[in-house]
Amino acid sequence: MFDLSPVMQAEVSSWTPREQSMKGMVFATKLVVRHALIWYAVRENFSFKTEHSNLERLMVSCEDNSCPWSIRAICCKGDNVWKIAKCKGPHTCDEIQNAHDGQMIGSAFLAYVLECYIREDPTYKIKNLCHVALADLKYEVSHYKVWDAKQKAVAAIYGDFKESYAELPHFLSKLCVISDRHPGIQVVFRDISRDFLQPPMTEHRYCLCHVCDNVNIRWNNETLTNLVWRAASATQERKFNATFKLIENVNWDAHQYLKDVPKEKLALTFDESYRYGVMTTNVSECFNGVLKGARSLPITAMVKYTWFKLNAYFDDRRNKSIAQLNSGKKWCKYALDIFMRNKARA
Numbered sequence: 001m002f003d004l005s006p007v008m009q010a011e012v013s014s015w016t017p018r019e020q021s022m023k024g025m026v027f028a029t030k031l032v033v034r035h036a037l038i039w040y041a042v043r044e045n046f047s048f049k050t051e052h053s054n055l056e057r058l059m060v061s062c063e064d065n066s067c068p069w070s071i072r073a074i075c076c077k078g079d080n081v082w083k084i085a086k087c088k089g090p091h092t093c094d095e096i097q098n099a100h101d102g103q104m105i106g107s108a109f110l111a112y113v114l115e116c117y118i119r120e121d122p123t124y125k126i127k128n129l130c131h132v133a134l135a136d137l138k139y140e141v142s143h144y145k146v147w148d149a150k151q152k153a154v155a156a157i158y159g160d161f162k163e164s165y166a167e168l169p170h171f172l173s174k175l176c177v178i179s180d181r182h183p184g185i186q187v188v189f190r191d192i193s194r195d196f197l198q199p200p201m202t203e204h205r206y207c208l209c210h211v212c213d214n215v216n217i218r219w220n221n222e223t224l225t226n227l228v229w230r231a232a233s234a235t236q237e238r239k240f241n242a243t244f245k246l247i248e249n250v251n252w253d254a255h256q257y258l259k260d261v262p263k264e265k266l267a268l269t270f271d272e273s274y275r276y277g278v279m280t281t282n283v284s285e286c287f288n289g290v291l292k293g294a295r296s297l298p299i300t301a302m303v304k305y306t307w308f309k310l311n312a313y314f315d316d317r318r319n320k321s322i323a324q325l326n327s328g329k330k331w332c333k334y335a336l337d338i339f340m341r342n343k344a345r346a
């Protein structure tokens, strides 16, 4: 449940307006007053209109002109808080005539309502946020409005997309990017104005799968492709050189082609440990499953989310393996299942 508690009654964790008169209540900002009033209106099934709104006061009244309900909030300068100074009412407007369409629910208000959920889990699906909104507000809110609200809430939590991109370099230290050699990616890494994508902050390495695919497409020779794989994944320079020499024997053109690829980007033995032994982007394809949902977030949120999610993932796996070891199991369940399947087949 979101918190619209008047600031002076902080112990009230979820304030229900209906239960008490609003007069005298104090809120942190005018925006919070407005959100509290919207919530009240949504719950009570009426709409209000703004009569006055400036730095000093906010006055709203029932949309039905013949109804006397109105509220005046003022800014208490010394304390820098907003106080409900006057309440007139009750409503005399006809509830049946009122539109039960929740028209007071704008995306800014909705963002406010949904922010705490999104803060907890930024990958919350729009569909599920629609259910949350329905549960909290008792109104069916459109998919689009929830989507819009999520954008706003994400911006409130993580900063907007532009700010987030500017913040990104702080999160990158000793990053290694393994990718294919798509021209679009090459352009980004060649652009030296993005200094955080240059060594020593970032090292760019090529995915060996993609390199081998390219060699195979060009020369269609399995032996050659296998040699390229062996050379690039060799752990000793001596082995790399020997295999590279073999490539020259098998196909001179391919050898020339590979010679033009910077060695440190291609071969494990010249990598200086940036790749942690990872030769392909396969590992990221695996993690894609784990990280699904992070994709729509601003870049820094994505990096943060990736960091925490992977930590949680490794922690979970570690605890599971420790538990299995402690219970005297020599093999993990995954491996054991494979053994059993093979045994059954044998």
Ligand SMILES: [Zn+2]
Pocket: 046, 062, 063, 064, 067, 068, 069, 091, 092, 093
């Ligand atoms: Zn009214």
